[in-house]
Amino acid sequence: MRRRFTALLTVAAxxxxxxxxxxxxxxxxxxGSPSASESGKSSKTTEYKVAMLLDSSVSDxxxxxxxxQAMLKAxxxxxxxxxxxxxxxxxxxxxxxxxxxxxxxxxxxxxxxxYQDAVVQVAADYSKIDFCILNGTAEKDNVxxxxxxxxxxxxxxxxxxxxxxxxxxxxxxxxxxxxxTKQKLECYTKAAQKVNPSxxxxxxxxxxxxxxxxxxxxxxxMVSTYxxxxxxxxxxxxxxxxxxxxxxxxxxxxxxxxxxxxxADDKLIICSVVTDNAALVEQCMKDVESGSYGxxxxxxxxxxxxxxxxxxxxxxxxxxxxxxxxxxxxxKSGTFIQ
Amino acid sequence: xxxxxxxxxxxxLLLSTIRMATPILLVAIAELYSERxxxxxIGLDGLMAIGALVGFLVGYNTMNPFLGLLAGxxxxxxxxxxxxxxxxxxxxxxxxxxxxxxxLAPALASxxxxxxxxxxxxxxxxxxxxxxxxxxxxQIPFFGKLLFNHPPLVYFAxxxxxxxxxxxxxxxxxxxxxxxxxxxxxxxxxxxxxINVKYxxxxxxxxxxxxxxxxxxICYTNTYSEGxxxxxxxxxxxxxxxGRWVSGGVMMACLLFGFCDALQIxxxxxxxxxxxxLLQMIPxxxxxxxxxxxxxxxxxxxxNGQPYFREER
Numbered sequence: 295m296r297r298r299f300t301a302l303l304t305v306a307a308x309x310x311x312x313x314x315x316x317x318x319x320x321x322x323x324x325x326g327s328p329s330a331s332e333s334g335k336s337s338k339t340t341e342y343k344v345a346m347l348l349d350s351s352v353s354d355x356x357x358x359x360x361x362x363q364a365m366l367k368a369x370x371x372x373x374x375x376x377x378x379x380x381x382x383x384x385x386x387x388x389x390x391x392x393x394x395x396x397x398x399x400x401x402x403x404x405x406x407x408x409y410q411d412a413v414v415q416v417a418a419d420y421s422k423i424d425f426c427i428l429n430g431t432a433e434k435d436n437v438x439x440x441x442x443x444x445x446x447x448x449x450x451x452x453x454x455x456x457x458x459x460x461x462x463x464x465x466x467x468x469x470x471x472x473x474x475t476k477q478k479l480e481c482y483t484k485a486a487q488k489v490n491p492s493x494x495x496x497x498x499x500x501x502x503x504x505x506x507x508x509x510x511x512x513x514x515x516m517v518s519t520y521x522x523x524x525x526x527x528x529x530x531x532x533x534x535x536x537x538x539x540x541x542x543x544x545x546x547x548x549x550x551x552x553x554x555x556x557x558a559d560d561k562l563i564i565c566s567v568v569t570d571n572a573a574l575v576e577q578c579m580k581d582v583e584s585g586s587y588g589x590x591x592x593x594x595x596x597x598x599x600x601x602x603x604x605x606x607x608x609x610x611x612x613x614x615x616x617x618x619x620x621x622x623x624x625x626k627s628g629t630f631i632q
Numbered sequence: 633x634x635x636x637x638x639x640x641x642x643x644x645l646l647l648s649t650i651r652m653a654t655p656i657l658l659v660a661i662a663e664l665y666s667e668r669x670x671x672x673x674i675g676l677d678g679l680m681a682i683g684a685l686v687g688f689l690v691g692y693n694t695m696n697p698f699l700g701l702l703a704g705x706x707x708x709x710x711x712x713x714x715x716x717x718x719x720x721x722x723x724x725x726x727x728x729x730x731x732x733x734x735x736l737a738p739a740l741a742s743x744x745x746x747x748x749x750x751x752x753x754x755x756x757x758x759x760x761x762x763x764x765x766x767x768x769x770x771q772i773p774f775f776g777k778l779l780f781n782h783p784p785l786v787y788f789a790x791x792x793x794x795x796x797x798x799x800x801x802x803x804x805x806x807x808x809x810x811x812x813x814x815x816x817x818x819x820x821x822x823x824x825x826x827i828n829v830k831y832x833x834x835x836x837x838x839x840x841x842x843x844x845x846x847x848x849x850i851c852y853t854n855t856y857s858e859g860x861x862x863x864x865x866x867x868x869x870x871x872x873x874x875g876r877w878v879s880g881g882v883m884m885a886c887l888l889f890g891f892c893d894a895l896q897i898x899x900x901x902x903x904x905x906x907x908x909x910l911l912q913m914i915p916x917x918x919x920x921x922x923x924x925x926x927x928x929x930x931x932x933x934x935x936n937g938q939p940y941f942r943e944e945r
Contacts, residue, residue, distance in 0.1 A: 351858040353746060354755075381742070381858065471908065498900040499908040504859030507655075507852045508897075511648055515897050518644040531857035534755045538853055 344369055344579065345394040346403040347387065348380040350503055356530025357503065360552045361405035361428065364571035371572075372579045374401075387412035395420040401582050403575060404428065407472060413437065424587045426578045428571060429474050435588045438581065440574040442594040444474040446601055446625055448481025450567045451549045453621040453630075455482070455524040456489030457614050458547055458564060465496045465522040467512055467536055469503040469529030478528055484631055489621065496520050500532040509535030517543060524549065524564075537562060547609065554604035565618075566604030573600055596626040639774070645894055646778055650786065653890030655680075655844045655852065657789050659868035660875070660882045661796055662840030667872060668800065669833030670813040672726050672937040675715055675733025677865030679838060680845030683708045685741035687846025688758045688856040689748060697761035701785065701846045708842020709835050711737050716834035720827060723939035734865075742858045760854035761785070783851040785843070792840075796879040809833070813933030816940045826940055841865070867915075874919060877932045885922075892918045 346365050350358035362378060369376040377399070379390050387409055394402055395416060404413050405428040417425045417437050430439035455464040466482055468475045479497055486493045496516050500508045509532035516522040517539065525540055526549040527533035533548075540546040540562055547564045550556055552571070556563035574594050581587040594600025603622055606615055624630035659676050666673045673679075686707035691700025715733055718724040749756055761783045770780040799806040811819040812829045820826050844864075849856045867889060875882030892915035899911045 351742060353742075353749065354857050354859075356755075496901050497904060498897060499912075501908070501912050502859070502862055504857050505862040506855055506857055506860055507652075507848055508862070510853055511652065511894065512897050515644065515648065515894075516901060519641060519898060519901060531755065531855070531860070534855050534857070535853050538855075 341375060342372070342401070342579070342583065343375040343377070343399045344401040344403055344575075345377045345379075345397075345399040346405060347382050347390045347394075347409065348378065348405065349382055349384065349387075349408065350380065350530065352378060352380050354504065354530045356533060357405075357552065358530065360569070361403075361571055363553075364405075364575050365403055367572040368575035368579055371576055372583075374579060384408070388416055391416045391425075392419075395423050400424060401426060401578060403578075404430070405571070407431075407474065424578070424582050426575065428574070429472075431591070433589050433591060438578055438588055439591040440571075440578065440594065441591055442569045442571065442574070442600055443596075444477040445481045446595050447551065447567050447569065448478040448483075449485040449625045449630060450596075450601070450603065450622065451478070451526040451551070452482035452485025452487075453489050453625070454549055454565055454610075454618055455526060456486035456493050457618055458610065459486075459490065459493060459524045460545070461521045461523045462490065462492045463494050463496065463520050463522045465513070465516040465520075465525040466498075467509060467525065467527040467529050467532060468497065468499045469532055470501065471499060475528045481631075482526055485621075488631060494520070496522055500529050503530040503532060506531045506535030506538075508532060509537075510539050512536060513539035517546065523547065526551070550604065556605050556607050558605060558608055560607045561609060562607075564607045564610050568602045568604045569594070570600050570602065573598075596622065641898075643774060643778060645891075645898060648894035648897075649887060649891040650778070650782065651852065651890075652893050653886045654782075654786050654789050655847045656864050656868045656871060656889060657793070657883060657886040658785075658844035658847060659841050659865055660871040660886055661789070661792055661879065662837040662844065663868055663872045664796065664875075664877065664879060664882055665809075665833050665840070666837035667877060667933060667936055668810055668813045669830050670816060670933055670935040670938065670940070671716075671719065671830060671833055671837070672730065673712070673715060673733075673834075673837055674727060674730030674869060675712070675737070675865075676841050676868055677861050677863065678733040678735070678737030679708045679711055679841035680848070680861045680865050681738040681741045682711050683842030683845025684849045684860055685745055685845075685856055686842070688849035689744070691846075691850050692756065692758040695759050697759050697850050700759060700850045701761075701843060704846025704850075705839040705842045708840070708845065709838035711740075712834050712838030712841070716831055719939065720830045720834070723941055726937055726939070738858070738861070745856060745858070755855045755857060758849060758854045758856065761851045783847075785847050785851050790883070793879045793883045800879070810933070813935055816935055820942070827942065830940070844868070870919060873932065874923060885919075888918060888922065889915050 348358050352358050352362040382390050391402055391412055402425045407429045410427055410430050410432050413425050413427055414432050417434055421436055425437045426440055428440050432439055464486055466479050483495045498512050513536035523545055524547045525536055527536055537548050540548050548562050550563045550566035552569040554566045554568045556566050574592055577592055683704035687700040687704025690703035691697055715729045718729050719726045763781050764784050766780040770776045800810055808824045809829055812826050816826045848860050871882055871885040874885040896911040896914045900908050
């Protein structure tokens with residue numbers, strides 16, 4: 295009997311500890327971190343706070359990481375306090391957003407189309423709080439969508455892949471079949487074939503953004519079966535796995551995104567298509583401060599500096615770089631592909 | 633289609649099969665030892681996650697892949713001891729504690745990862761274990777590259793399958809081990825220390841599952857990202873049932889799963905207009921079909937999943 299009681303007690307204790315400890319990890323910077331507010335504009339009378347949620351991790355080396363860094367950078371620039379919750383399951387989106395609303399956050403940053411339904415649902419109940427959806431399409435009184443141009447991202451990567459491929463065979467790895475991923479793939483194909491009409495594009499989906507091993511296998515199968523030599527990916531950590539395969543082979547290149555992943559002496563990453571989400575988030579914060587928030591979509595493209603070309607590797611010859619920059623200016627002016 | 637019907641395509645497909653099956657196989661053998669002693673441990677995903685992280689961290693800091701693998705195994709054991717204490721000593725419900733491991737261990741892994749690298753936006757590269765080609769044998773055309781040019785852990789996994797098979801069917805300790813999973817009370821009266829055997833099963837299970845996780849971050853790729861386990865623990869769990877609780881069967885189940893997964897990637901490339909979700913179902917559909925085909929006549933260990941109250945009559 296006593297043993298059963300001990301067991302029950304420990305079960306209760308452990309369950310309690312678990313609920314407290316690992317529902318999901320929330321950053322502590324919200325609970326009074328003076329350094330965050332001091333580094334910003336101290337003249338502000340009201341303390342503004344931004345919170346974000348993520349279904350992946352802030353340290354995934356891809357989409358999640360870049361969105362988190364974007365929020366951090368924007369919050370620092372504007373002197374806002376910030377917090378995040380990552381690894382949120384789909385069924386918990388609305389709960390996490392509501393929690394932040396109840397805690398008095400001024401802006402909720404939801405970096406992805408997948409959060410849209412939850413955001414719109416919660417936003418209807420909290421008219422004083424503003425919401426920002428990255429890659430979203432919703433426009434409400436307190437909801438602004440921020441939309442980096444997926445077409446231009448696809449064109450930028452495709453043009454470079456088309457210029458650099460020697461085997462006339464290039465690859466694309468997607469995580470999930472999101473709208474933006476499909477647009478990127480479509481435009482990637484169009485741009486590459488415009489630059490080099492004999493290009494064929496191989497594409498595959500990993501069904502995950504985290505399974506690096508899967509990325510490695512996909513890249514390997516593309517190279518061995520179709521002799522792919524330039525790869526572009528839209529799948530965070532899966533891309534990192536793909537790069538491992540490509541890096542072990544000579545003459546294979548990768549195009550990075552969304553951060554500037556390459557460097558001049560990088561043998562693998564020839565260039566990156568850089569998306570500066572921070573500028574867009576910052577724009578949202580300015581709108582919140584000035585009270586002009588909502589009912590609009592802020593678009594990010596080459597012309598407003600949200601998209602840009604990253605660092606070229608020395609593997610890209612000077613004349614190819616010049617030619618590529620020519621295409622970029624065409625993409626910017628909208629004359630590249632009508 | 634020309635790219636498909638040739639020998640190198642087949643070779644790449646089978647190579648890919650072996651690479652993809654190995655982590656699942658290690659973990660499935662782990663579960664086999666556990667279930668043979670009557671312990672259903674569904675916390676394999678969690679054990680793999682902690683093994684993957686600790687293996688990666690130690691490998692990263694020491695630049696020694698063997699130390700990394702050892703550390704991954706040790707971490708798996710450490711976490712599985714929580715499960716062992718509660719289910720063996722306190723006779724608590726095994727499914728609940730397996731699930732608890734699945735929640736606790738991955739969260740612990742991401743916590744430690746962030747403590748170690750803060751929230752950096754680039755993936756840190758750790759150490760990678762190179763393939764160790766077996767001299768002579770690896771020169772055999774076609775089969776040499778397929779079977780004898782892998783990281784040492786791959787050979788270890790397949791040798792383990794043979795050893796496990798011999799252990800359970802040909803040796804006295806192996807039969808004693810099985811008796812604990814079949815009818816622990818009878819085993820106890822025959823002088824077998826049931827509690828000890830159960831603890832040993834948990835140690836083996838933790839070590840192999842941790843090793844399977846470390847394989848992902850040391851032998852397969854050299855980076856760690858949250859979610860890298862991607863449900864492989866649960867696939868291993870089904871492979872044990874599918875493989876009828878014998879090591880050879882478990883191996884075949886893992887290879888079938890690896891083959892289907894390797895095939896679906898290639899089918900995505902060959903048939904780009906087919907919805908990829910359909911192709912990604914192939915490994916799971918195959919598992920279902922195979923289960924229907926083979927039937928579930930032979931059941932697992934009789935006392936599987938039941939707590940053993942030593943002093944109860």
